[in-house]
Amino acid sequence: MLSYKFDWAIVTSGKYFDWIVSGFYVTIKLSAVSIALSFMLGLIIAIMRMSHFRPVRWFAHGYLEFFRNTPLLVQIFFWYFGSYKVLPAVANDWLVKQDFEFAAAVIALTIYTSAFIAEDIRSGVRSIPKEQMEAARSSGFSYLRSMQFIILPQAVRLTIPPLINQFLNLMKNSSLAMTIGVAELMYQARQVESYTFKGFEAFSAATLVYVAISFTITGLMTLYDKKVLQPLKGR
Amino acid sequence: MIRFEGVHKWFDKLHVLNNINLHVRSGEVVVVCGPSGSGKSTLIRTINDLEPINEGKLLVDGKDLSDKKTDINKMRAEIGFVFQQFNLYPHLTVLRNITLATMKIRNLSRKDAEEQAMTLLKRVGLPEKRDAYPSQLSGGQQQRVAIARGLAMKPKIMLFDEPTSALDPEMIGEVLQVMKDLALSGMTMIVVSHEMGFAREVSHRIIFMDFGTILEEAPPEEFFKNPQHDRAKQFLKQILSPMH
Numbered sequence A: 001m002l003s004y005k006f007d008w009a010i011v012t013s014g015k016y017f018d019w020i021v022s023g024f025y026v027t028i029k030l031s032a033v034s035i036a037l038s039f040m041l042g043l044i045i046a047i048m049r050m051s052h053f054r055p056v057r058w059f060a061h062g063y064l065e066f067f068r069n070t071p072l073l074v075q076i077f078f079w080y081f082g083s084y085k086v087l088p089a090v091a092n093d094w095l096v097k098q099d100f101e102f103a104a105a106v107i108a109l110t111i112y113t114s115a116f117i118a119e120d121i122r123s124g125v126r127s128i129p130k131e132q133m134e135a136a137r138s139s140g141f142s143y144l145r146s147m148q149f150i151i152l153p154q155a156v157r158l159t160i161p162p163l164i165n166q167f168l169n170l171m172k173n174s175s176l177a178m179t180i181g182v183a184e185l186m187y188q189a190r191q192v193e194s195y196t197f198k199g200f201e202a203f204s205a206a207t208l209v210y211v212a213i214s215f216t217i218t219g220l221m222t223l224y225d226k227k228v229l230q231p232l233k234g235r
Numbered sequence B: 001m002i003r004f005e006g007v008h009k010w011f012d013k014l015h016v017l018n019n020i021n022l023h024v025r026s027g028e029v030v031v032v033c034g035p036s037g038s039g040k041s042t043l044i045r046t047i048n049d050l051e052p053i054n055e056g057k058l059l060v061d062g063k064d065l066s067d068k069k070t071d072i073n074k075m076r077a078e079i080g081f082v083f084q085q086f087n088l089y090p091h092l093t094v095l096r097n098i099t100l101a102t103m104k105i106r107n108l109s110r111k112d113a114e115e116q117a118m119t120l121l122k123r124v125g126l127p128e129k130r131d132a133y134p135s136q137l138s139g140g141q142q143q144r145v146a147i148a149r150g151l152a153m154k155p156k157i158m159l160f161d162e163p164t165s166a167l168d169p170e171m172i173g174e175v176l177q178v179m180k181d182l183a184l185s186g187m188t189m190i191v192v193s194h195e196m197g198f199a200r201e202v203s204h205r206i207i208f209m210d211f212g213t214i215l216e217e218a219p220p221e222e223f224f225k226n227p228q229h230d231r232a233k234q235f236l237k238q239i240l241s242p243m244h
Ligand SMILES: Nc1ncnc2c1ncn2[C@@H]1O[C@H](COP(=O)(O)OP(=O)(O)OP(=O)(O)O)[C@@H](O)[C@H]1O
Pocket: B011, B014, B016, B034, B035, B036, B037, B038, B039, B040, B041, B042, B043
């Protein structure tokens, strides 16, 4: 009844294996760059969201609502197909010389994820007792320096579990980059499938790789939580 | 050193500081006492502008706190503040708690900052705790570290808001001892506290507050022997009774 013949050798060695591996590298690169950038941008947006200066706060609020409530795919297409039409020529020339697909994917993933990260960090900051800010201010730190040295380091540590989620989401979302031709894992799996018609093997391999990356991220973050975070609890 | 001139403060409709006039000289040790809610915390928190005042004038080290030109962060660096709940930074070791502000605000090198921190830790009797985190210390130890953290900035004034009232009885003594040494070294101190033994031994003046006003102001012998107001008498009776 089952006429399909499994051929696992296709994805464990040879040319197609190399494709999968190269897709893996691109997925890792895309995710790592976007995770780092979205974390930094998320921090900045979170700080702006808590600013005492109203226009700054409102801008951050608008940013959050806008990017959290638009589909990621739309944002990826916007940066890839839409952005160069409004950018100045110089910027365009430069961009075209770069890996434009990759850049557009990084920008979209970064901005989209930063909105979620900012909200997580903000609720982390909210859970730090207000006395910490008072202690910092009473030593002579300005508001921003108190945030930098005392509040955010504690808030980020508390935010680790939701951050793991955001990083995992980002990594999984990075597969959408195939739609604009970034040769990441899904793109390569699709390639393997269309050259060999071995879709089951190709996508199984991709699935396994995604699961492995997820486990690695979760493992690293949990280790961090255990080694760094736990000793600080129970103040 | 610190001068209140007709200072008022409201929390919405609540008149927490009502026409405060007070002058604390350099090197003086003043203990503030009074019933709960009388405005003691608010009073000392105005001195480093943790609570801004609404009316009147407050001069600290010759500078007007309500003056826009006064650099408030610089002022605060000159004033140590010790909280009832210690408020150490839980993510930093004891040593880093003490060196953070000296390195970032006073721009000391790490080596100098650490040397100074160790000197202070010896002074409060905790040199072996340098690498511990606050959560690993007892309340009394945390409060002594908090005092060392305040002293590291070489402040001109030290403010204490009920520094021993969150402590188990057996730890109160060790913290009071550090404060007594500090008082004898000539530090200008304002201490909100109901530790009357401390007040009697080292303070120059006791201030009794009630309903946001300073009701009584006297050297300790006089205050204990001969309180003027009924409210103060009542308060003393309560606080000194063995049942308390
Ligand atoms: N941030 C605030 N907002 C509104 N009301 C406040 C605030 N802080 C203090 N109060 C009120 O102001 C009054 C004086 O408070 P304060 O903390 O100065 O009293 P206290 O003498 O230190 O009392 P305790 O001995 O309980 O510490 C109290 O009635 C308190 O509830």
